[in-house]
Amino acid sequence: MTSEIALAGFGGQGILFAGKVLAYCGMLADREVSWLPCYGPEMRGGTCNCSVCLSDDPIGSPVVNDPDILIAMNEPSFVKFIDKVKAGGYAFIDSTLVDSECTRTDIKVFKVPATKLAADNDLQGGANIILIGKLIKETGIISMDGIEATIRKMVPAKKAQLIENNMRAIRLGYEYAE
């Protein structure tokens, strides 16, 4: 099975990092993974996106044109990518920052006010990880054990307090009900 994931939002929201978390998690599960950032003239405040592939087979193109799963964290990203999601796919939308309604009925759309949840729970900058929590709950492409192991590996020892913050963000997203 192959999951092609597109993550998009503003620079500074942790789009590239969230993609790296997914790729790392896939790698720890002994899967084939790839992560490809857009590296154009992106900057903080501008739009930013990355492609992640998780697969049981060798990965061909690392460029995700038609994602199975979309994480959209701002309005321009939503507009740019929502029509490209494959039928039967998933979209996870940060509804604090995306006003548009999705009119597609052939994909599963989950609206999570991730930026607001992060702010309300003293997890500024954690909206990206909250959306990953929701992604884990709805798609099952990675496990809770897997994500915990990933975060423990990715967070350097001297920043150990970030492990609990990230896990709190994961659980917030996982348990969020619209």
Add this chain to the structure above:
Amino acid sequence: MANERMLMKGNEALAEAAVRAGCKCYFGYPITPQTEIAAYMSKRMPKCGGVFLQAESEIAAINMVYGAAATGVRAMTSSSSPGVSLKSEGISYAAGCDLPCVIVNVQRAGPGLGGIQPAQNDYYLATRAAGHGDFFLIVYAPSSVQEMADYVVKAFDMADKYRMPAMILTDGVLGQMMEPVVFSDPSDSTVNKDWAATGHKNERKHNIINSLYLQPEELEKSNIARYKKYDIVKAELPEAESYLTEDADIIVTGYGASARIVRSAVNAARAEGIKAGMIRPITLWPFPAEAYAKTVDTCKAYLCVELSMGQMIDDVKLATSCRRPVRFFGRTGGVIHTPAEILEQIRTIAKEELK
């Protein structure tokens, strides 16, 4: 961490593998999309007794490589397309002096300053005209982050073995993407470099590293000798991956990032019942002509896919002796082809050439 899978960018994996291959001197100058190589080396080199130096220009960097290589150490520089153009004079000098060294080109779109997105528009530069004069480079084209690591090691080994510069010709996709990579154990070059300028201590005749021959006959002799070496390299070094080619009616060919997308398209074509296969050159010079030649009797048409206006296609036509149609599909300017676009090309060929 020796055999652990690590998630790294292609640029970083290449840099780490170069260090493990015994690269002691890295000279660079920043340019997107290869700057991670220089950044990684700036942190890593001081910790392993090596030299990292950000030169004042690409030209200075290649000439520092030229000097370091002349002393017999493993030396490397990296850049992206416009920066490699600047290095061409120094590369020619290194080739003229038979100096082993490694040059990395993480290609971006040209010509001119062009753009910063991935491209494969320096095939001619790498395989035909990396500088003035009669010479070639060994050119490797990795297609995954793992190969970015593996082939930089091989590039150092082969450069030493044949006493000639080697190039890693890659692109922004492979430089920027992350994939798991496993590093092999550090290797030490065992090549005897008795030609190196290391100080003769009045114990031997001094070694001269030089590419200047004012006597035409001497220069001709030197060039002919170098081409005899090239014949050996051409016999020993060509490397390619053939995928589903045995029964293929249509063979799609591409290198580096293009080959990954080609593989997706070939799999999709097979799923539709079209007998497609892939040849992926790993050495671009020497070109793995034999991999193509042995398919000419059974294959009915070829499709060359590049992120350029069509450069490698010349070698594909030569390798197949123009006995079958060789079509071309390319995107340029930093645009990357999709598997669906390539599949459409394969379908068209199936309709028009397989009657």
